[in-house]
Amino acid sequence: MTATDVRPDPDGPETPTNRPPSMHRVKNWIRRPYARGIMVLTVVIGFLLLPLCWLLLAAMNQTGAPASPIMRDIEQTVFVFTLVSIPICAFVFAVLVYSLLGWKHVKGDQVPKDESPAIRSNTIGVVLWTVVSSALAFFLVVWGLIELAQITANSYGTIPADEQPADSQALIVNVTGQQWVWTFEYPQYDKITSETLYLEKDRPVYFNVTSKDVIHNFWAVELGVKIDANPGAITQTGVTPDKAGTFNVRCAELCGLHHAYMETQIQVLDKGSFNSWAREMGGSKTS
Amino acid sequence: MSATATAFGAQVPQPVQHGKPGGIMRRLNFGTGLIGGLGLAAIAAVVTNAFIPSGAASSVNYAPIAPQLVYLAALLGWVIGFMAGMGAFIGPIRWLMGRDLTHADAEYMAGKDLGKARYWKFTTDHKVVGIQYLIMVMIILGFGGLLAMLIRTELGVTWAEVFTPSFYNSIIGTHGIAMIIGMIIVVMGPIANFIMPIMIGARDMAFPRLNALSLWLLAAAVPCLISSLFLGGIQDGWSVYQPLASQGPPGMLGYQMTIIVFAISTGVASVNVMTTILTMRAKGMTWSRTPILVFGVFAAALMGLYAFPFYQYSQILALSDRIFSTSFFKPLEGGSVWLYENLFWLLGHPEVYVILIPSTALMLELLPVFYRKPLFSFNFAVAGIVGVVALSGLVWAHHMYMTGWAPAVNYPFMLSTEMISIPVGFLVLVVLGTMWRGVVWTRLPIMAVYAVIFNKMIGGVTGIYLSDVPADQYFHGSMFVVAHFHFMLMGVGLFGAMGGIAFYFPKMTGRMLNERSGSIGLWTAFVGFQITFMSMFVAGLQGQPRRVLQFDDLFNISNWISTIGAYIIGVGMLIFLGAIISSWKYGDIAPSNPWGSKSLEWQTPTPVPLDNFAVLPVVTERPYNYGVPDPYEKEMREHDGDLMTKVGAK
Numbered sequence: 001m002t003a004t005d006v007r008p009d010p011d012g013p014e015t016p017t018n019r020p021p022s023m024h025r026v027k028n029w030i031r032r033p034y035a036r037g038i039m040v041l042t043v044v045i046g047f048l049l050l051p052l053c054w055l056l057l058a059a060m061n062q063t064g065a066p067a068s069p070i071m072r073d074i075e076q077t078v079f080v081f082t083l084v085s086i087p088i089c090a091f092v093f094a095v096l097v098y099s100l101l102g103w104k105h106v107k108g109d110q111v112p113k114d115e116s117p118a119i120r121s122n123t124i125g126v127v128l129w130t131v132v133s134s135a136l137a138f139f140l141v142v143w144g145l146i147e148l149a150q151i152t153a154n155s156y157g158t159i160p161a162d163e164q165p166a167d168s169q170a171l172i173v174n175v176t177g178q179q180w181v182w183t184f185e186y187p188q189y190d191k192i193t194s195e196t197l198y199l200e201k202d203r204p205v206y207f208n209v210t211s212k213d214v215i216h217n218f219w220a221v222e223l224g225v226k227i228d229a230n231p232g233a234i235t236q237t238g239v240t241p242d243k244a245g246t247f248n249v250r251c252a253e254l255c256g257l258h259h260a261y262m263e264t265q266i267q268v269l270d271k272g273s274f275n276s277w278a279r280e281m282g283g284s285k286t287s
Numbered sequence: 288m289s290a291t292a293t294a295f296g297a298q299v300p301q302p303v304q305h306g307k308p309g310g311i312m313r314r315l316n317f318g319t320g321l322i323g324g325l326g327l328a329a330i331a332a333v334v335t336n337a338f339i340p341s342g343a344a345s346s347v348n349y350a351p352i353a354p355q356l357v358y359l360a361a362l363l364g365w366v367i368g369f370m371a372g373m374g375a376f377i378g379p380i381r382w383l384m385g386r387d388l389t390h391a392d393a394e395y396m397a398g399k400d401l402g403k404a405r406y407w408k409f410t411t412d413h414k415v416v417g418i419q420y421l422i423m424v425m426i427i428l429g430f431g432g433l434l435a436m437l438i439r440t441e442l443g444v445t446w447a448e449v450f451t452p453s454f455y456n457s458i459i460g461t462h463g464i465a466m467i468i469g470m471i472i473v474v475m476g477p478i479a480n481f482i483m484p485i486m487i488g489a490r491d492m493a494f495p496r497l498n499a500l501s502l503w504l505l506a507a508a509v510p511c512l513i514s515s516l517f518l519g520g521i522q523d524g525w526s527v528y529q530p531l532a533s534q535g536p537p538g539m540l541g542y543q544m545t546i547i548v549f550a551i552s553t554g555v556a557s558v559n560v561m562t563t564i565l566t567m568r569a570k571g572m573t574w575s576r577t578p579i580l581v582f583g584v585f586a587a588a589l590m591g592l593y594a595f596p597f598y599q600y601s602q603i604l605a606l607s608d609r610i611f612s613t614s615f616f617k618p619l620e621g622g623s624v625w626l627y628e629n630l631f632w633l634l635g636h637p638e639v640y641v642i643l644i645p646s647t648a649l650m651l652e653l654l655p656v657f658y659r660k661p662l663f664s665f666n667f668a669v670a671g672i673v674g675v676v677a678l679s680g681l682v683w684a685h686h687m688y689m690t691g692w693a694p695a696v697n698y699p700f701m702l703s704t705e706m707i708s709i710p711v712g713f714l715v716l717v718v719l720g721t722m723w724r725g726v727v728w729t730r731l732p733i734m735a736v737y738a739v740i741f742n743k744m745i746g747g748v749t750g751i752y753l754s755d756v757p758a759d760q761y762f763h764g765s766m767f768v769v770a771h772f773h774f775m776l777m778g779v780g781l782f783g784a785m786g787g788i789a790f791y792f793p794k795m796t797g798r799m800l801n802e803r804s805g806s807i808g809l810w811t812a813f814v815g816f817q818i819t820f821m822s823m824f825v826a827g828l829q830g831q832p833r834r835v836l837q838f839d840d841l842f843n844i845s846n847w848i849s850t851i852g853a854y855i856i857g858v859g860m861l862i863f864l865g866a867i868i869s870s871w872k873y874g875d876i877a878p879s880n881p882w883g884s885k886s887l888e889w890q891t892p893t894p895v896p897l898d899n900f901a902v903l904p905v906v907t908e909r910p911y912n913y914g915v916p917d918p919y920e921k922e923m924r925e926h927d928g929d930l931m932t933k934v935g936a937k
Contacts, residue, residue: 032919034724059828060761062841070760077757085748092715092744096737099722105729111883116660116725118914125720126664133712141705144755145698151757152694209691214531215624217689217764221830226760228690230625231530232618235691248839252689252764252832254459254524256531257452260835 037102041094046086053082064222067243067268069154071224077147084136155225156206156238170204170238173197177209177216177229180262182249189283197249197266199241200274206238217253220266226252241268292390295898302387309395310381315374317407323372324365324507331364332357355537358518359610362544366507373503374409378496397495399897409503411495414895416502417481418795421788423502424476425864427469427509428781434462436857439819441836443850445843448836455836457520457538464525464542465512468549470776471591471638472505473784474645479560479584481795485888485895486578488569488904493562497555504552508545515541524834526635529616529627533609540609543602550599557588564588569887571906578886578910579668583648586676590637590644593680598634601627625692632683640679642776644672646783647714647743650736653790654721655911656884657733662911663720667713674710678703688756689763697756704754711747715740730882731805735786738813742778746771749824767827770820778816785809785863792870793877797894801870808863815855822848886910 029035057075066072106112156170174185175197185193197220199205209218211229219226220239227237251262269277278284290301307313339353370376381388388396397412398405405415406422437458441449450458484492492498515521519536532539564585568577604615605627614620616627648668655662662668684692684700718740727733749771752758762768789809792800826845831838838846880889887904 056828059825060830062829074757074761077755078752078761081748081752081755081758085751089744089748092719092740095719095722096740099725099727100729100737103724103726105727107729109881111881112659112726112728114659114913114915116658116914117917117919118661118912119663119720119723119917120661121664121666122720126667126716129712129716130709134709137705137708137712140708140751140755141702144701144705144757147755147757148697148701151760214534215528215690219764219832224760226689226763230618230691232624233691248830250830250832254456254528254531254834256522256534257456259456260452260832260837 034098034102038091038094038098041097042087042090045093045097046090049086049090052086053079056082064243064245064247066222066224067245067247068223068225068239068241070151070239071222073147073151073154074224077143080143081140084140088136151224154238154240156204156236170206171200172206172208173199175207175209175218175229176212177218177251177255177262178212179214179256180251180258182218182251182262182264186278186283189278189281192278192281192283194281196264198274198277199266199268201244201268201270202240202242203271203274204238204240206236208234208236210234214255215253216251216255216262219250219252220247221250222247223266228253241266244268244270290389294390295901299390301389304389304391305386308389308391310377310392312374312377312392312396312409315372315377315409316404317373319374320369320372320503324369327364327368327371328361329364331360335360354518355540355610358537359540359544359606362511362514362540365510366544366548369507370503375500375503377409394897397491397897409499411491411499412897413480413484413492413495413498414795416498417477419502420472420476420480421795423505423509424469424473425867427465428473429864430513431462431465431469432857432860434458434465436853438462439850439853442846443853445838445840445846450836452836453519453522456522456524456834457516459834460521460524460527460542461512461516462525464521464545466776467525467638467642468505468509468512468545470642470780470784471553473642473781474649474787475556475560475584475587475591475641476502477795478580478649478784478787478791479587479645482791482888483560483581483584484563484567485891485899486886487564487567487572487581488887488900488906489563489567490898490900490903492559493567494559497559501552501556501559504548504555508548508552511541511548512545515539515545526631527605528631529605529608529622529624530618532605533617540606543606543609546602547599547606550595553591553595557592560584560588561592569904569906575665576906576909578652579662579665579672580645580648580652582669582672583645583651586648586672587641587645590676590679591641594634594637594641597630598638601630601634604630625687625690628687628690628692629683632686633680635686636683637679639772639775640675642780644675646739646780646787648672649787649790650739650783651714651717651721652886653732653736653786654718655913656790656882657728657730657736658721658725659728659913660721660725660911661909661913663717663723665909665911668717671710671713671717674713675707678707678710682707685754685759688759701754701756705751707754708747708751715743715747731800731802731809732786732790732882734806735782735789735809738809739779739783739786742774742782742816746774746778749774761830762827764832765827766823766831766833769833770823770827773820773823778820782809782813782816788867790882792867793881794888794891794893794895796871796874797877798870798874799877799881801866801874804862804866804869808859808861808866810859811862812856812859815852815857815859818852819849819856820852822846822852885912 056078060075066075172187174187176183181195183193183195184197185191209227209229210233211231213231216229217226218229223239223241225237225239227235245268247266247268249264249266251259255262291298292301335357336353339356398410398415406419441455480498515538518541519538521527521538521542522535523532527542564581607613608615608617614622616622616624618624651662651668681703682700684696685704688697753762753768753771789800789805822845826842829841831842877893879893891899
């Protein structure tokens, strides 16, 4: 490939205008065959990857998620991060593909002749890459911080157990992990206990999570709630389930022999059914 | 005292020679090491057993204490006896006796004229240590890979329990730690030891005996790990969180001993590597003339040096909790499980960069040779490595977002973790820039680089999800995490190391690696790898927790696919291993510089002579001086000049 084949006009540079020379450089660069090839490949690969944005969420939603605002925030984050990553991945993969198929390659045992251009650096490329990657990282950090603040607010921060009013509108559930069962205690309902987590739709719930033996991790999958159950400490979180249905609790921290079986169900009921369940269990509402 | 020896043409005064060169080292080898280790282990076990009152019980889990103490004593006996039998303590003893090494002694210890026997001894030559590391790495990775196949078998057979839960949990933990150890040394062992000193124009490492010591300490540590499998194993994952670990069977002591010994080995090796790089570069090899792999190795040594002590402390404290009933990590007696988690992850995160950075630097080292181009923006590559090292110690708590330890620190740790993507991005730019408009010579090592970059992108992007607290709230502790770190550690670390081993194979063994079978192995493993871990991502998205033995039917399909992929990886790796073994024995004899590389290590004859260079080289130019002047640049300059004059004229 010699310098002359890429000139659009073999008669010489185009008629001079008042545009600054840098614009000519950009135009000239875009006219190089490899520049076009890589750009086209980037777009093609990008569009091929685009369905991932929805496929990831489809995989996450198989059992009925999202069932809470927190889970919705999580899914939004996953969606945005996928969307932002696709152009970068597409560009890198395009260069990989083009370097094998577009630029020449040689085979065989003989060491090839030195005929690649000795590009030791390229100020524009380096600056552009640094600026774009820093800007993306900055965007992701800002997005993450905002979303984190939001889910912290949606999970009611970390209100210490002794400051949670027993008569509050919110439902309080004391979650206890032990090898290898979950126990849910409802202090507002005469401390009734259950091995299935019953929640009321659209009513905020505070979880006070602890463990009797080793570290477990309380993961209410479709609600997007996850927090360690530590022995000797109470960790707090919360959520407002906004979808009725049956969901899963799993233990997400290796806790010994039967860790795999340490799972149970969540029943999110509407107000009437929840109250009748509580009455059936023998818990009259204390407040 | 008037004796002298001739070394590189100079007369050097020598201490008195006692007996034959090498002295007692002539009688010591791996066999005496085994005898010493097993003998002392047996003695220690019998003596300890005799001193324990029968019926003594541990205050931790009320298990009988005798097996634990006997096992611990046996492990200690094994390590000390093995090292003594290998001759590791001969140096200090010699100093105490006032007998310095003569030139002849030193040459004997470097394995001069010993033939194959030198590979079975406490040999100080860095090339011998490099080969010993290579063999050791293949054994460890093979062992870990076998356990991986067992894990996938259990997870693929969704209709029954193949193994008991306790055995399954212990193979998970053992697979984890064996692979971590294997991956830490896969580049830092064979390549940093064999190639790096030649690359910087040195005759050996700075401390040859410490070099041998680090290798044989590793050899002493691995049997501790394997022995634990027979005593209940490590049932708590490789991270052995407390207090679950304190419930564990005596096998846990094997893990703790392995880590304590391995951390010493890593510290010794790190100091050695760093000193060598700082002080022994050839004349004229300024930092800008030092190959990028040397920077990568230095960075890994530096991170290893500050990170491993945390790990060692955490295991010493855990051992003390178990044996002496202290309560560092027992929450009900005033200890803290979060203390353990912090100590552990203060190692845990720098450690992944200890694995990734040498592999990435190795990849950068290969690119210029196969593209016949200089490395794009050398300064940027160095900046990337420096950036990763600088941030490596500030991100550990992103493993603890969901532990409830300190929810407020999630904000700064999210910030520091996502910042890592910037220096890592620099390294990607250097790769792409070096590929840019190059004519690639499609040989096996460079194909591994393509595989690595693909994996690095997938691993990197999924890492961004995990670094983000809201997304991590879903992914933490799920199979998504497992798939992510396998993409980084195996996809980048191991595939990069395979490329590096293929590249340096001719120099290390004197024979060419069979390109055909090597490529088949590599690509089979790559395809299997994608199948396994892509479907593991799906399992994670669906919500499958990690380290489980059975799961909901929902996850069946992705696990079946994953298991099929894992068997394909196994086949691919066996083919690659077969290529290594058969090429090592029957491969074509390699020329001294088959890749036409311009760096120092390829200018030595193959096999590399004992002292590497008869005359120490002097470096006069930057590395990677390949290629021709850029035709476009010339055109551009003329074109711009044209325009400037015309625009100016108008």
